[in-house]
Amino acid sequence: ETGVTQSPTHLIKTRGQQVTLRCSSQSGHNTVSWYQQALGQGPQFIFQYYREEENGRGNFPPRFSGLQFPNYSSELNVNALELDDSALYLCASSSWGSGNTIYFGEGSWLTVV
Amino acid sequence: AQSVTQPDIHITVSEGASLELRCNYSYGATPYLFWYVQSPGQGLQLLLKYFSGDTLVQGIKGFEAEFKRSQSSFNLRKPSVHWSDAAEYFCAVGAPYNNNDMRFGAGTRLTVKP
Numbered sequence: 001e002t003g004v005t006q007s008p009t010h011l012i013k014t015r016g017q018q019v020t021l022r023c024s025s026q027s028g029h030n031t032v033s034w035y036q037q038a039l040g041q042g043p044q045f046i047f048q049y050y051r052e053e054e055n056g057r058g059n060f061p062p063r064f065s066g067l068q069f070p071n072y073s074s075e076l077n078v079n080a081l082e083l084d085d086s087a088l089y090l091c092a093s094s095s096w097g098s099g100n101t102i103y104f105g106e107g108s109w110l111t112v113v
Numbered sequence: 114a115q116s117v118t119q120p121d122i123h124i125t126v127s128e129g130a131s132l133e134l135r136c137n138y139s140y141g142a143t144p145y146l147f148w149y150v151q152s153p154g155q156g157l158q159l160l161l162k163y164f165s166g167d168t169l170v171q172g173i174k175g176f177e178a179e180f181k182r183s184q185s186s187f188n189l190r191k192p193s194v195h196w197s198d199a200a201e202y203f204c205a206v207g208a209p210y211n212n213n214d215m216r217f218g219a220g221t222r223l224t225v226k227p
Contacts, residue, residue, distance in 0.1 A: 002156075033213045042117075042203050042217035043157070056214045090156060094213045102213050104149075106156040 002026065004093050004105035012111045013081050021076040021108045023091030029103070031055075032074040034066060035090040037107070043090055049074060050096055078110075086112045115140040115206040119218035126194050127226045134189040134221050136204030145207035146187040147215065148178055152200045160202075163187065174198070199225045 003026035013019050025032050031050045035043035045058035049068035063079040072093070078085055088109050094102040116139045126132050138144055145164055149157040161172025168180040178189045187204060201220045208214040 031213045033215075035217075042119075042205075042219045043215075045214060045216065048214050056208075092213055092215075096213075100213075101159065101162075102147075102207075102215070104157040 002103035002105065004091060004103045006089075006091050006105035006108050008108060009106065010109045010111075012113060015081055015083060015112055017081050018077065018079045019081060019110060021078075021089050021091075021110070023074045023076070023093070023105060025072045025074065025091075025093035026103050029093040029095055030072055031094050031096045032068055032072065033092045033102075034074070034076045035092065036060070036085075037088040037090060038084075039087070046076070081112045083112050086110060115144065115208065115216050117204050117206050117216055117218035119202075119204055119221050121221045122219070123222045123224065125224040125226060128196050129193050132189075132191045132194045132198070132223070134202050134204075134223070136187045136189065136218060137185050138187060138204070138206045139185065140206055144187075146178075146180060147205040147207065148172065148176070148187075148189050149203045149205060149217075150174075150200050151203065151220075157203065160189070194223075194225055196225045196227065199223055 005024040033048040034046040037043040048056040052068045065077045067075045088107040090107045091105045094100045118137045147162045148160040161170045163170045163180045203220045205215045205217045
């Protein structure tokens with residue numbers, strides 16, 4: 001039990017649609033990152049939010065966007081869904097800085113058809 | 114930029130045998146290194162981490178890893194594998210300013226034979 005909760009756990013969308021995934025961070029954590037894990041691959045860093053501002057981004061197009069709220073919960077939004085967006089999306093929360101433990105949620109499985 | 118290579122895609126060992134999973138990293142400064150395990154359909158569980166100090170790191174479930182700067186490696190070991198260890202294992206390197214920005218390897222799938 002990591003204290004990081006993601007919703008929904010599974011969902012199916014049609015190509016071209018938009019999706020919002022949600023993450024509730026562990027209490028006291030001010031940093032959240034999102035990762036995409038395609039089948040058979042390692043997680044890929046999408047972006048990171050610290051105190052409601054995007055603070056670091058991986059190699060993902062602008063149709064991947066996010067929000068972090070004052071209570072440090074977070075959303076990942078993906079517009080104009082493509083088939084290749086089908087993946088497990090993982091949320092990770094921590095306190096800002098090095099040496100801190102990072103906690104992952106169980107993930108949201110997105111299937112684009 | 115930091116990166117991680119896990120040379121072995123799939124490893125099979127017999128229950129009770131020893132295990133070593135390889136990880137090589139690329140990073141210019143002192144790396145922050147992690148090993149995670151993922152069971153099918155599950156999220157990531159942290160096995161152990163290295164930030165500084167003793168290069169032999171002990172983790173959960175009887176795992177350990179050794180940081181070797183000269184070889185840019187952070188290999189995971191376990192002296193005696195249990196059937197429940199069958200899973201996917203990921204090595205990761207974290208950014209120095211904030212470890213929540215991590216780069217993962219492609220993973221090594223471990224199969225345990227009875």
